[in-house]
Amino acid sequence: MTDTATANATTPDPDVVDALRALANPMRLQMLLWLRDPIRNFAGMETIADPLEVGVCVSHIQAKAGLAQSTVSAYMAELQRAGLVRATRVGKWTHYKRDEQRIAQFVAALGQTL
Template sequence: MTTQTGPSQDVSEQLLEAFKALANPVRLQLLQWLRDPEAHFPVHEGIADPHEVGVCVSHIQAKTGLAQSTVSAYMASLQRAGLVRSTRIGKWTHYRRDEERIAQLVDLLGRAL
């Protein structure tokens, strides 16, 4: 088997990172919930616009019932894959989908397969 180098390797690495992040059912669910934050999180309790800044980790934690450290690790995985962006407001971290990056990954997938 030959090893890829160059642009096609970069595309493969980007897609693999996204696939790894989405292979976990909870991370996939989180990304789906963040598509429509008003429908899934108590945004009226938030301190910022969920579309502009994102949803606070504490709200994500409350919805999932997972430990804060687990939620933070899951969100970091989604962020490394380029699927979400984080914004820090005071001591709170908020996450929102990176729609532009998600669209790029979908386009890459369509061209790669």
């Protein structure tokens, strides 16, 4: 095995590193967990779009988290960059939904990495 091949075999996948970095923050992890069951976790909040199809409005995530809107937006943007959530604009509001396919790929890649 060449030095390059050895380095590639032991270098973590950058996508796995990005996802782990995003999940290292307890509140970002909590938000991702809330989005797993948006009907239950955001019950009683008036929606303008189907939370299962489109996702949860950032204002609802903010209300549940008790954080500033800018902080929640930054946290959700980090999860989006890591490929764990998808954002959809509905009017002037941004909705977030888990990307289950990418999460499954991350879990599989993590299993192979470790």
